[in-house]
Amino acid sequence: MKAPELMTKIQATELIKTKLKPKRLAHSLAVAKAARQLALRYEGDPEKAELAGILHDIMKDYPPTEQLQWAEESAIIIDNAEKENGQLWHAPAGEAYLRLRCGIEDADLLAAVRFHTTGRAGMSKLEQILYLADIISEDRKFEGIEKIRVAAEKSLTEGVMAGLLATLQKLKNEGESIHPRSTEAYWELAGGRK
Numbered sequence: 001m002k003a004p005e006l007m008t009k010i011q012a013t014e015l016i017k018t019k020l021k022p023k024r025l026a027h028s029l030a031v032a033k034a035a036r037q038l039a040l041r042y043e044g045d046p047e048k049a050e051l052a053g054i055l056h057d058i059m060k061d062y063p064p065t066e067q068l069q070w071a072e073e074s075a076i077i078i079d080n081a082e083k084e085n086g087q088l089w090h091a092p093a094g095e096a097y098l099r100l101r102c103g104i105e106d107a108d109l110l111a112a113v114r115f116h117t118t119g120r121a122g123m124s125k126l127e128q129i130l131y132l133a134d135i136i137s138e139d140r141k142f143e144g145i146e147k148i149r150v151a152a153e154k155s156l157t158e159g160v161m162a163g164l165l166a167t168l169q170k171l172k173n174e175g176e177s178i179h180p181r182s183t184e185a186y187w188e189l190a191g192g193r194k
């Protein structure tokens, strides 16, 4: 049975249509589709995965200062590494918006949105599904994506690890800062791999 506090797919889609520019809207729907497929393949909750995909970037087209404001005023802890990187703000801001404005109480869905940019150690299945779906959705095109898609066919863990590794390498090559949560996520999965 569906948790009563979750909004429907139609409500969520209507909502993001009012928030996102066309390209980001298309991306969000592509991530929703990928998340649903991953959930079906790896015994997750396809409905919740799809909803998380639709909603994950809900705040990304807000001005960065407003994103940070949403995050900071909502009792979410923003660490220094996060505060220094404006690319990351839409994730805590998204959690805040969904919780405070939309009344979503599902902790797993909120965490999936909260950590979709960096990942973290101890990710739930839904968190892993959203993290990976955001990287391999059909609208994504970058060098090396096929390798991640192949890994995602093997197992959810392999897919998430490949996604994390590609992200870490890209940030390193570009001289961008790497959030410690991403490194922790990678090493936890690499350590636990059988």
Ligand SMILES: [Fe+2]
Binding pocket: 056, 057, 060, 090, 116, 117
């Ligand atoms: Fe995002």
Ligand SMILES: [Fe+2]
Binding pocket: 027, 031, 056, 057, 134
């Ligand atoms: Fe995204």
